[in-house]
Amino acid sequence: xxxxxxxxxxxxxxxxxxxxxxxxxxxxxxxxxxxxxxxxxxxxxxxxxxxxxxxxxxxxxxxxxxxxxxxxxxxxxxxxxxxxxxxxxxxxxxxxxxxxxxxxxxxxxxxxxxxxxxxxxxxxxxxxxxxxxxxxxxxxxxxxxxxxxxxxxxxxxxxxxxxxxxxxxxxxxxxxxxxxxxxxxxxxxxxxxxxxxxxxxxxxxxxxxxxxxxxxxxxxxxxxxxxxxxxxxxxxxxxxxxxxxxxxxxxxxxxxxxxxxxxxxxxxxxxxxxxxxxxxxxxxxxxxxxxxxxxxxxxxxxxxxxxxxxxxxxxxxxxxxxxxxxxxxxxxxxxxxxxxxxxxxxxxxxxxxxxxxxxxxxxxxxxxxxxxxxxxxxxxxxxxxxxxxxxxxxxxxxxxxxxxxxxxxxxxxxxxxxxxxxxxxxxxxxxxxxxxxxxxxxxxxxxxxxxxxxxxxxxxxxxxxxxxxxxxxxxxxxxxxxxxxxxxxxxxxxxxxxxxxxxxxxxxxxxxxxxxxxxxxxxxxxxxxxxxxxxxxxxxxxxxxxxxxxxxxxxxxx
Ligand code: NOJ
Numbered sequence: 001x002x003x004x005x006x007x008x009x010x011x012x013x014x015x016x017x018x019x020x021x022x023x024x025x026x027x028x029x030x031x032x033x034x035x036x037x038x039x040x041x042x043x044x045x046x047x048x049x050x051x052x053x054x055x056x057x058x059x060x061x062x063x064x065x066x067x068x069x070x071x072x073x074x075x076x077x078x079x080x081x082x083x084x085x086x087x088x089x090x091x092x093x094x095x096x097x098x099x100x101x102x103x104x105x106x107x108x109x110x111x112x113x114x115x116x117x118x119x120x121x122x123x124x125x126x127x128x129x130x131x132x133x134x135x136x137x138x139x140x141x142x143x144x145x146x147x148x149x150x151x152x153x154x155x156x157x158x159x160x161x162x163x164x165x166x167x168x169x170x171x172x173x174x175x176x177x178x179x180x181x182x183x184x185x186x187x188x189x190x191x192x193x194x195x196x197x198x199x200x201x202x203x204x205x206x207x208x209x210x211x212x213x214x215x216x217x218x219x220x221x222x223x224x225x226x227x228x229x230x231x232x233x234x235x236x237x238x239x240x241x242x243x244x245x246x247x248x249x250x251x252x253x254x255x256x257x258x259x260x261x262x263x264x265x266x267x268x269x270x271x272x273x274x275x276x277x278x279x280x281x282x283x284x285x286x287x288x289x290x291x292x293x294x295x296x297x298x299x300x301x302x303x304x305x306x307x308x309x310x311x312x313x314x315x316x317x318x319x320x321x322x323x324x325x326x327x328x329x330x331x332x333x334x335x336x337x338x339x340x341x342x343x344x345x346x347x348x349x350x351x352x353x354x355x356x357x358x359x360x361x362x363x364x365x366x367x368x369x370x371x372x373x374x375x376x377x378x379x380x381x382x383x384x385x386x387x388x389x390x391x392x393x394x395x396x397x398x399x400x401x402x403x404x405x406x407x408x409x410x411x412x413x414x415x416x417x418x419x420x421x422x423x424x425x426x427x428x429x430x431x432x433x434x435x436x437x438x439x440x441x442x443x444x445x446x447x448x449x450x451x452x453x454x455x456x457x458x459x460x461x462x463x464x465x466x467x468x469x470x471x472x473x474x475x476x477x478x479x480x481x482x483x484x485x486x487x488x489x490x491x492x493x494x495x496x497x498x499x500x501x502x503x504x505x506x507x508x509x510x511x512x513x514x515x516x517x518x519x520x521x522x523x524x525x526x527x528x529x530x531x532x533x534x535x536x537x538x539x540x541x542x543x544x545x546x547x548x549x550x551x552x553x554x555x556x557x558x
C-alpha cells in the first residue's frame with residue numbers, strides 16, 4: 001500500500017509542482033466541526049474529520065484564519081499572526097492537524113492577511129498608546145484629521161464594508177482601514193512590517209505548512225503622498241493601471257519578490273496563491289514564478305451557467321495562465337459569495353444582496369435546477385487543467401442559508417450598511433454531518449450561526465448512503481480526476497450543438513457539458529462520470545447527454 005508520505009513526497013519535481021493541478025478544499029475553521037460543544041468550530045474538530053477529506057480525495061486543505069481574533073471580520077482581523085485563537089485550539093493542536101493531514105497525503109495551505117491586522121494587535125495598541133508622530137504609529141497608516149483640531153477625516157474615502165475608511169483615535173489622528181474599523185491597514189513602507197511578515201511566513205513554514213493564500217494581495221503597496229485625492233478622483237480616467245493610490249500598484253510585486261525568497265528557503269519551496277481583485281490582464285504579475293506563483297481567477301463566480309460564458313472565461317484564463325507560467329485556478333464558491341448551488345437556482349442577473357434581504361424568497365429559487373447545474377459546473381471545472389478550489393459544504397450541494405435572522409448576523413457588512421445588506425453569513429453556516437443532534441453533528445451544542453432544519457437533508461451521513469448524492473459525485477469525480485489528469489493541455493471541440501462545451505485533455509479524456517435543457521447526442525467513448533444521477537448500468541448504455549449535465553468520456557483515439 002502507498003504510504004501517505006509517499007504520496008506527499010513523490011519525486012522532487014512533483015513535490016515542487018503539486019499545486020499546479022491540485023484540488024484544494026477551503027475550510028472556514030469556525031464552521032467546520034466543533035469538538036468541545038461551544039458552538040464554534042475548532043482545530044481538533046477538523047482533525048476528527050480528516051477521514052472525510054481523505055475519502056473526498058482532495059490534494060490540499062486551505063484553512064481560513066484560525067488566529068486569535070475578536071471576529072470583527074470572521075477572523076480576517078488578526079490579533080497575532082503566529083498563534084491559534086484559544087477558543088479554537090492551540091499550536092500543538094495545529095501541529096496535530098498538520099500531521100493528520102500529511103499522514104493522508106493532504107497538504108496544508110494557511111491564510112495570510114497582510115493588508116491589515118486587527119485593532120487588538122500589539123503593534124496597534126502600542127501605536128494608540130504612543131501618540132501622534134511616534135515611531136509606533138509609523139507601522140500603520142495614521143494621518144492628521146482635517147479641521148483645526150483634526151476633527152474631520154483626512155479624505156472622504158469609503159471602506160469596503162461601508163462607512164468611512166478613516167477612524168479617529170481621539171487625539172487628532174485618524175487611521176486608515178480599507179475594511180472594517182477593527183482592521184487597521186499596515187504601512188508596507190515600514191521595514192519592520194516587511195520583516196515581521198517574513199518571520200510569520202517562516203514560522204508556519206517551519207511548522208510544516210506547504211503554502212499560503214494571500215488575502216487582499218493587491219492592496220499592500222500604497223502611495224499616500226499629499227495631496228490625497230478624493231474618493232471620486234481615486235479612479236479618475238487619467239488613473240491608469242498601476243497608478244491607483246492603493247490598488248494593484250506595481251511596487252507591490254517587490255514585496256512578493258521578498259516573499260518568494262523566503263518560500264525558496266524551503267524544500268520543496270512553499271507555494272502561494274494571491275487573492276488579487278485586479279483586471280484580468282494584470283493578474284499574471286501576481287502569479288509569476290518570481291512572485292506568489294498563482295493567483296485566483298474569480299471569473300466563474302461572476303459567470304452565469306451558460307456555455308458561451310464558461311467557454312470564454314476558460315479560454316481567457318488559460319491564456320493568462322500561460323502568460324504567467326502559472327496554472328489557472330477555478331473557483332465556483334468560497335466564504336465570500338452566495339453558494340453556487342443557489343446562484344444557479346436563481347434567474348440570471350438576480351441581484352443577490354437584494355435576494356438575501358428578501359430572506360431568499362424573491363425571486364423563489366429553483367433548487368432542483370440549481371443542484372443539477374452546480375453538479376454539472378463542478379464536474380466541468382474538475383476536468384480543466386489547473387487547480388480547483390472547493391469550498392466546504394459544496395461537496396454536499398449545500399444551498400445558501402438566506403433566512404438568517406438579523407440578530408444572528410455576524411458579517412460586518414450588516415452593521416456597516418446599516419442593515420441594508422446581510423453579507424456573507426449564509427455561506428458560513430456550520431456543516432451538517434448527521435441528520436440529528438444539537439447542531440447536526442457539527443458539535444454537541446447549538447452552532448454559532450444557526451442551521452436551518454432543512455440542513456438535515458444535506459447531512460454527510462445521509463449522502464454517504466446514497467450513490468446518487470452530491471457527495472458521492474464529488475468523491476467519484478476526484479478519484480477519476482486523479483487517474484485521468486496528466487498534462488495541462490486542453491483542446492476544444494468546436495463541432496458541438498448550441499449550449500454545449502466540450503474539450504479534450506491528454507490521454508483520451510473528454511469532458512462535455514450540456515448547459516441547455518434538452519438532451520443532445522453523445523460522441524463515441526466510454527462514459528466514466530456523469531454529474532447526473534445515472535447508475536453504472538445506465539452510464540454504460542448512455543447515447544444522449546441530458547440537459548444541464550456534464551459527462552466525462554474516455555476514448556482511446558482522442
Ligand atoms: C478577503 C477575504 O476573503 C474576506 O473574507 C475578508 O473580509 C477580506 N478579504 C478582508 O480581509
